[in-house]
Amino acid sequence: MKIAVFPGSFDPITKGHESIVKRAAPLFDKIIVAIGVNSSKKGMFDHPTREKWIKQTFADVPNVEVMTYSGLTVDFCIQQNANYILRGLRSNADFEYEFTIAQMNKLLKDNVETFFLLTEPEYSAISSTIVKDIYRNNGDVSQFVPAAIKLTD
Amino acid sequence: MKIAVFPGSFDPITKGHESIVKRAAPLFDKIIVAIGVNSSKKGMFDHPTREKWIKQTFADVPNVEVMTYSGLTVDFCIQQNANYILRGLRSNADFEYEFTIAQMNKLLKDNVETFFLLTEPEYSAISSTIVKDIYRNNGDVSQFVPAAIKLTD
Amino acid sequence: MKIAVFPGSFDPITKGHESIVKRAAPLFDKIIVAIGVNSSKKGMFDHPTREKWIKQTFADVPNVEVMTYSGLTVDFCIQQNANYILRGLRSNADFEYEFTIAQMNKLLKDNVETFFLLTEPEYSAISSTIVKDIYRNNGDVSQFVPAAIKLTD
Amino acid sequence: MKIAVFPGSFDPITKGHESIVKRAAPLFDKIIVAIGVNSSKKGMFDHPTREKWIKQTFADVPNVEVMTYSGLTVDFCIQQNANYILRGLRSNADFEYEFTIAQMNKLLKDNVETFFLLTEPEYSAISSTIVKDIYRNNGDVSQFVPAAIKLTD
Amino acid sequence: MKIAVFPGSFDPITKGHESIVKRAAPLFDKIIVAIGVNSSKKGMFDHPTREKWIKQTFADVPNVEVMTYSGLTVDFCIQQNANYILRGLRSNADFEYEFTIAQMNKLLKDNVETFFLLTEPEYSAISSTIVKDIYRNNGDVSQFVPAAIKLTD
Amino acid sequence: MKIAVFPGSFDPITKGHESIVKRAAPLFDKIIVAIGVNSSKKGMFDHPTREKWIKQTFADVPNVEVMTYSGLTVDFCIQQNANYILRGLRSNADFEYEFTIAQMNKLLKDNVETFFLLTEPEYSAISSTIVKDIYRNNGDVSQFVPAAIKLTD
Numbered sequence: 001m002k003i004a005v006f007p008g009s010f011d012p013i014t015k016g017h018e019s020i021v022k023r024a025a026p027l028f029d030k031i032i033v034a035i036g037v038n039s040s041k042k043g044m045f046d047h048p049t050r051e052k053w054i055k056q057t058f059a060d061v062p063n064v065e066v067m068t069y070s071g072l073t074v075d076f077c078i079q080q081n082a083n084y085i086l087r088g089l090r091s092n093a094d095f096e097y098e099f100t101i102a103q104m105n106k107l108l109k110d111n112v113e114t115f116f117l118l119t120e121p122e123y124s125a126i127s128s129t130i131v132k133d134i135y136r137n138n139g140d141v142s143q144f145v146p147a148a149i150k151l152t153d
Numbered sequence: 154m155k156i157a158v159f160p161g162s163f164d165p166i167t168k169g170h171e172s173i174v175k176r177a178a179p180l181f182d183k184i185i186v187a188i189g190v191n192s193s194k195k196g197m198f199d200h201p202t203r204e205k206w207i208k209q210t211f212a213d214v215p216n217v218e219v220m221t222y223s224g225l226t227v228d229f230c231i232q233q234n235a236n237y238i239l240r241g242l243r244s245n246a247d248f249e250y251e252f253t254i255a256q257m258n259k260l261l262k263d264n265v266e267t268f269f270l271l272t273e274p275e276y277s278a279i280s281s282t283i284v285k286d287i288y289r290n291n292g293d294v295s296q297f298v299p300a301a302i303k304l305t306d
Numbered sequence: 307m308k309i310a311v312f313p314g315s316f317d318p319i320t321k322g323h324e325s326i327v328k329r330a331a332p333l334f335d336k337i338i339v340a341i342g343v344n345s346s347k348k349g350m351f352d353h354p355t356r357e358k359w360i361k362q363t364f365a366d367v368p369n370v371e372v373m374t375y376s377g378l379t380v381d382f383c384i385q386q387n388a389n390y391i392l393r394g395l396r397s398n399a400d401f402e403y404e405f406t407i408a409q410m411n412k413l414l415k416d417n418v419e420t421f422f423l424l425t426e427p428e429y430s431a432i433s434s435t436i437v438k439d440i441y442r443n444n445g446d447v448s449q450f451v452p453a454a455i456k457l458t459d
Numbered sequence: 460m461k462i463a464v465f466p467g468s469f470d471p472i473t474k475g476h477e478s479i480v481k482r483a484a485p486l487f488d489k490i491i492v493a494i495g496v497n498s499s500k501k502g503m504f505d506h507p508t509r510e511k512w513i514k515q516t517f518a519d520v521p522n523v524e525v526m527t528y529s530g531l532t533v534d535f536c537i538q539q540n541a542n543y544i545l546r547g548l549r550s551n552a553d554f555e556y557e558f559t560i561a562q563m564n565k566l567l568k569d570n571v572e573t574f575f576l577l578t579e580p581e582y583s584a585i586s587s588t589i590v591k592d593i594y595r596n597n598g599d600v601s602q603f604v605p606a607a608i609k610l611t612d
Numbered sequence: 613m614k615i616a617v618f619p620g621s622f623d624p625i626t627k628g629h630e631s632i633v634k635r636a637a638p639l640f641d642k643i644i645v646a647i648g649v650n651s652s653k654k655g656m657f658d659h660p661t662r663e664k665w666i667k668q669t670f671a672d673v674p675n676v677e678v679m680t681y682s683g684l685t686v687d688f689c690i691q692q693n694a695n696y697i698l699r700g701l702r703s704n705a706d707f708e709y710e711f712t713i714a715q716m717n718k719l720l721k722d723n724v725e726t727f728f729l730l731t732e733p734e735y736s737a738i739s740s741t742i743v744k745d746i747y748r749n750n751g752d753v754s755q756f757v758p759a760a761i762k763l764t765d
Numbered sequence: 766m767k768i769a770v771f772p773g774s775f776d777p778i779t780k781g782h783e784s785i786v787k788r789a790a791p792l793f794d795k796i797i798v799a800i801g802v803n804s805s806k807k808g809m810f811d812h813p814t815r816e817k818w819i820k821q822t823f824a825d826v827p828n829v830e831v832m833t834y835s836g837l838t839v840d841f842c843i844q845q846n847a848n849y850i851l852r853g854l855r856s857n858a859d860f861e862y863e864f865t866i867a868q869m870n871k872l873l874k875d876n877v878e879t880f881f882l883l884t885e886p887e888y889s890a891i892s893s894t895i896v897k898d899i900y901r902n903n904g905d906v907s908q909f910v911p912a913a914i915k916l917t918d
Binding site: 155176177179180236237242245248249251252255256259266267268269270271273274 | 308329330332333389390395398401402404405408409412419420421422423424426427
Binding site for chain 5: 071072075092093096097099100101103104107108
């Protein structure tokens with residue numbers, strides 16, 4: 001079975017995340033959207049809420065699952081029999097960061113490969129950080145998050 | 154009227170900021186240097202001090218005003234009838250960041266355009282962050298801030 | 307009068323160019339779309355064709371003119387009483403290149419400032435080079451060039 | 460069937476290319492290493508030689524095929540029933556270029572997705588261009604090309 | 613005497629740092645590995661431990677010394693009669709940051725020059741930050757730190 | 766003896782080149798400014814002229830020599846007993862290119878290290894290519910080339 005892990009904090013999930021997973025879904029038997037728990041970074045939305053929104057987003061994509069994990073991403077992959085990590089790339093800055101992480105993951109577990117898709121241009125400026133910033137300042141974020149979810153839920 | 158907002162934290166204003174505004178001043182009827190208030194980031198200098206220094210810097214540029222704002226920059230623009238945001242670009246890293254912000258602002262308010270000027274080479278290494286770092290370590294920052302102001306005021 | 311020159315080879319004009327000029331038009335009294343003649347680079351389309359397409363593209367924008375020039379861009383600006391150069395930025399690679407050109411122009415003529423607009427995300431991958439490449443390989447380029455023009459004209 | 464096209468000029472194939480294809484091979488049912496014929500760029504090695512070297516390199520990877528094509532890469536994909544393009548990323552400069560190409564391909568054929576793998580660090584400086592340059596200056600290129608091939612063949 | 617300062621937080625020293633210093637050692641009469649003390653950033657390992665590890669790493673390189681400093685790096689250089697700062701570059705992101713710091717240092721003390729070596733590819737993904745992150749999550753970091761030291765010491 | 770090679774085409778030498786060599790001269794016993802002869806790229810100025818200008822530029826720096834070479838730079842270094850290559854870095858784009866070249870040189874000759882200095886900001890936009898372009902269009906290039914030389918010599 002070809003299983004990919006799509007790790008992130010998803011605080012909250014954006015249209016960019018949604019697009020990456022939906023475009024990659026046909027290539028893998030299963031994609032696990034994996035919410036990383038970071039004890040030192042609390043975030044804006046709690047984990048059950050993030051998970052609910054991800055489930056609503058992929059309700060119609062049968063081979064997408066949602067899980068929560070802590071510790072190293074590669075250890076979670078091994079535990080889930082996932083040989084692939086899936087990541088989106090929006091920009092050069094993303095590339096620099098992802099390059100470092102992917103190389104380290106490869107050094108830690110040689111049998112886990114990271115595949116990248118490029119974010120579609122219309123989503124390239126969207127990040128969870130900016131969505132939260134707009135939300136905190138009472139801006140309308142509906143055009144940046146998946147249609148299936150409501151931040152006011 | 155062609156009004157531009159030049160937003161920032163200006164903690165403190167640098168020679169780089171000064172140069173951008175003075176070079177752009179002839180193109181606009183009014184430029185509002187807008188000090189963003191961020192409740193979660195206190196900064197080194199208080200807002201009245203930042204404002205005083207900006208006013209001293211542009212004392213001889215009649216179409217420059219100084220204001221303080223909170224909330225989204227585009228909302229402040231609309232409120233001030235400003236259809237333009239002015240920003241300086243120093244480097245690739247700036248470009249990545251500004252690209253994201255400008256695209257989001259455009260998505261939030263289609264009638265507010267962001268125009269960029271490139272920082273002149275001799276100011277390209279100067280940032281408020283580095284000025285503060287040097288100041289905190291008792292270094293001489295006078296060559297990095299506008300001649301009109303004194304950090305020891 | 308606030309006059310801007312928008313220089314390029316426009317071989318052919320793309321939707322990206324169109325968008326930059328239309329978004330900047332309200333800020334300037336006149337924008338001159340200036341086709342640079344480079345004796346050592348022949349290009350794919352001849353100059354009268356490029357000029358015709360640009361005129362069709364901006365037929366409904368009264369303050370846009372089209373001209374052809376050779377020599378240094380800053381010399382053409384001085385000759386046209388233009389104190390501004392307008393450029394679009396699509397990516398980091400653009401930034402590096404434009405940064406160098408803008409700095410040199412500033413060193414050559416201190417009274418000509420280059421203002422930048424960011425290309426809208428949906429046009430960020432479009433360049434004349436790629437349009438020509440697709441056209442040469444019989445691909446359909448209609449979604450990349452202004453609606454007003456027909457490459458088969 | 461999940462078919463990927465790995466397009467390039469492979470003039471000559473490098474250890475970097477070899478590594479990308481071997482790491483991606485388990486994910487796809489078939490990978491077509493596709494040598495693009497560019498009538499305006501002659502290259503150093505002729506097409507039969509490039510093809511022979513690629514075949515030697517992947518002699519022990521049963522789901523890798525070698526083909527030659529001209530025209531647009533996406534048109535070749537459609538013709539081969541390939542819904543995936545595979546590309547390697549070595550650096551930021553690669554990213555900029557690949558980003559543009561991948562976006563254009565997506566705009567031309569929405570059902571062809573480009574997946575990227577990052578080049579392993581020890582191969583990140585290797586390019587066909589540099590290999591040719593060293594070869595032309597009588598340097599030893601054996602550490603940069605697949606073990607299976609001999610440039611002096 | 614040609615003295616270079618190699619400043620950093622070394623929390624902890626990595627194989628990347630080790631490689632830079634060992635490659636640069638033949639060029640200088642003395643290299644001072646200088647642990648910067650930052651009162652506002654506590655770090656993971658205490659200063660005596662960081663210092664012990666650096667000493668173990670360079671036990672066989674006679675012209676390398678280890679010191680701790682606070683304040684501006686250029687002030688420390690002057691105090692140590694060091695006319696050179698040595699830095700490693702791993703990536704574009706490093707370049708942007710180092711460019712700014714080096715320019716500021718040059719502006720502060722014109723007689724202190726910063727020389728750069730590029731990190732060898734196999735160490736380009738290694739940073740103290742990532743090493744700490746793996747360590748904190750119980751991953752094995754031995755392949756990322758100098759052979760001479762044990763993080764479990 | 767610590768000998769460095771500063772390779773380039775110097776067509777023509779610029780103030781940027783001049784600054785790098787003069788800043789590095791105190792660190793090395795000898796710096797060889799090495800004009801690479803590339804049979805396929807003719808250039809604008811002939812080699813005797815380029816060499817004359819370099820000699821005039823460094824007439825007062827006794828440990829700088831000028832030579833012409835063909836073939837691989839590392840082979841020239843070995844032949845000259847030079848264990849160091851000296852290069853300037855102006856920008857991210859330079860970094861990408863230099864990174865690749867330096868890594869390849871290191872792989873070819875492990876005992877030749879490349880050291881980098883950053884170009885001073887006021888010279889960061891200057892390149893031989895742009896100087897030639899301005900010169901070809903009858904612009905004044907005197908502010909971009911060393912004071913000691915006259916392009917009209």
